[in-house]
Amino acid sequence: MRKIVINNQKGGSGKTTTAVNISAGLADKGKKVLLVDLDPGASTSIWLLGGERPEVEKDLFDLNSGAELISELALKTTVKNLDIIPFSPIRHRNTKSLKESPNKSQLLKKKFQNLPGNSWDYVIFDCAPGLNLSTVNALAASEELIIPVVAQALTLYGVIGLLETVESIQLKLNPDLHIAGILPCRVDPAIRHNMEIVELLIERFGILVYNTYIREDIKLAECPSFFQTIFQYDPKSYGATDYRAVVGEILSKDNK
Ligand SMILES: Nc1ncnc2c1ncn2[C@@H]1O[C@H](COP(=O)(O)OP(=O)(O)O)[C@@H](O)[C@H]1O
Ligand SMILES: [Mg+2]
Known part of the structure; x- marks a missing residue:
């Protein structure tokens, strides 16, 4: 089971678009995928559950339950092989006791470690912007980090900041975490500035940058309104x- 966290502390960098469409693309290739929505904005959940907000009694960050909770919370989506744990509106109830728990940063790691290996092939975490406790938990629980970036000035500095965070997570919480790749998003190949930023990223971060960049495409912005992935x-x-x-x-x- 590969666990991948999609993170960039900046909002609007393409995290949710990437989390949903990568998950759907992997599912399309026959992989069993679980997408976990950690963003209180819940865009991923709304997108994949057709605007429904399911009533959930429990939350992933419940301190008193273990791995069994993951399967209990996972819902089917309209995409074959793709399940989702939606953002739970009751999460804030757990947050206070979570903050006081000595293992507050390792809760997800523990739950996912004890999940039977054949449950899903991939677990993908979509995070909120910023570095809150659930993002730290996702970074501690994953082995791979995908960093979507917009090809604009100052992007480089954001990535450098994130790499520092990753280093401290590696030291304190999770030595297994590594950068799977930096993914330039919203790239218009006709705009020279966009391409210069992509080149700058490659110059600075080398093979950490995916060979692929995601082009600016209005279809990507439209598909959530129809509760569909880009492939649908x-x-x-x-x-x-x-x-x-x-x-x-x-x-x-x-x-x-
Ligand atoms: N390649 C793209 N082309 C056009 N619009 C995009 C593209 N990627 C993302 N967007 C749009 O940009 C906005 C921010 O993307 P989103 O994935 O929600 O970012 P984040 O989750 O990092 O806040 C959304 O409106 C989304 O539809
Ligand atoms: Mg998002």
């Missing part, structure tokens, strides 16, 4: 083509 909404679009290519890069590391 327009499988021939630039967005579908590019996300399929990143999924190929992710899959190529399956046996490494």
Whole structure:
């Protein structure tokens, strides 16, 4: 089971678009995928559950339950092989006791470690912007980090800041965490500034940058309104083509 966290502390960097479409792309390739929505904005949950907000009695961060809770909370989506744990509106109830718990940063790690290995092939965490306790938990629970970035000035500094955070997580909480890749998003190849930023990222971070970048595509912005992934909404679009290519890069590391 590969556990991948999608994170960038900046909002609007393409995290949710990437989390949903990568998860759907992997599911499309026959992988069993669990997408976990950790953002109180709940865009991922709304997108994949057709706008429904399911009544949930329990929350992933419940201190008194273990791995069994994960399967209990996972819901089917309209995409075959893709399940989701939606953001739970009752999470805030747990937050206070969680903050006081000595293992507050390791709660997700523990739960997912005890999950039977054949439950899902991939677990993908979509995070809120900023570095809150649930993001720290996701970084502690995962082995891989995908960093979506917009190809704009100052992006580089954001990535450098995030890499410092990763280093401290590696030291304190999770030596297994590594950068799976930096993914430039919303790239318009016709805009020179965009391409310069992509080149700058490659110059600075080398092979940490995916070979694929995600082009600016209005279809990617539209598909959530129809509660569809890009592969359901327009499988021939630039967005579908590019996300399929990143999924190929992710899959190529399956046996490494
Ligand atoms: N490649 C893209 N082309 C066009 N719009 C995009 C693309 N990627 C993301 N967007 C749009 O940009 C906005 C921010 O993306 P989102 O994935 O929600 O970012 P985050 O989760 O990091 O806040 C959304 O409106 C989304 O539809
Ligand atoms: Mg988001």
